[in-house]
Amino acid sequence: MSILLCIPAFNEENVIKDLIKKSLKFVDSIVVYDDGSSDKTSQIAENAGAYVIRGLENKGKGFALQSLFKYAKHSNFEIIVTMDGDGQFKPEEIPKLCTPIQNNDQDLVIGYRFDNNDEMPKYREIGNKMLDHISNLASKLPLKDTQSGFRAYSKNAINLITFSSDGFGADSEILINAFDNDLKISEEKVTVIYNTGYKTSTQNPIRHTTSVVISLVEIILIKQPLKLLGIP
Secondary structure: EEEEEEEOOOOOOOOOOHHHHHOOOOOEEEEEEEEOOOOOOOHHHHHOOEEEEEEOOOHHHEEEEEEHHHHHOOOOOOEEEEEOOOOOOOHHHHHHHHHHHHOOOEEEEEEEEOOOOOOHHHHHHHHHHHHHHEEEEEHHOOOOOOOOOOEEEHHHHHHHHHOOOOOOHHHEEEEEEEEOOOOOOEEOOEEEEOOOOOOOOOOOHHHHHHHHHHHHHHHHHHHHHHHOOOOO
């Protein structure tokens, strides 16, 4: 089955070339959405062999994913993989996520990051666990890692999923919508490299967590208002 890798990227000139070169061994094509980078991310990604969609200004990961999903929907690829552009995930683990979809067992496979991972900064682990819990409240998602950006989707999943968040809340909103569409979702353990030699986060962790929480509260208020408003 043909595989398209979609990479949202913002100021990743230091790692994007290596990421693309390694990933091309495991996928058929790569598209990078450059979310208004001020460095040479677009030029380097294109020279490395990726098709690049360049945003004129930084609008957020969710906006980048919306553009990548739109591209994927109009493509002929059967499996779509999303991977953050900061070099924290290993391209050689792409087949691990794609196999359940190739076997028609799953529609969406998430790269699960936490088991036996002592390298994750404690504040990030706590923040992610909190976001997982709130995400689970929104749609009773039976998942351990709702914030991972390393995922594989069937073409059917890409065609069905809709989301509107421009920020990091998109990761949770995508899963909630997939769950509501009765898609089959599973998780596979993946390796995460936290010390890439370069800065891997483009946003303050407190601001990041707060923005996701706000997005999730909005979803809960729309879907199940009694959870937040019932007692008051």
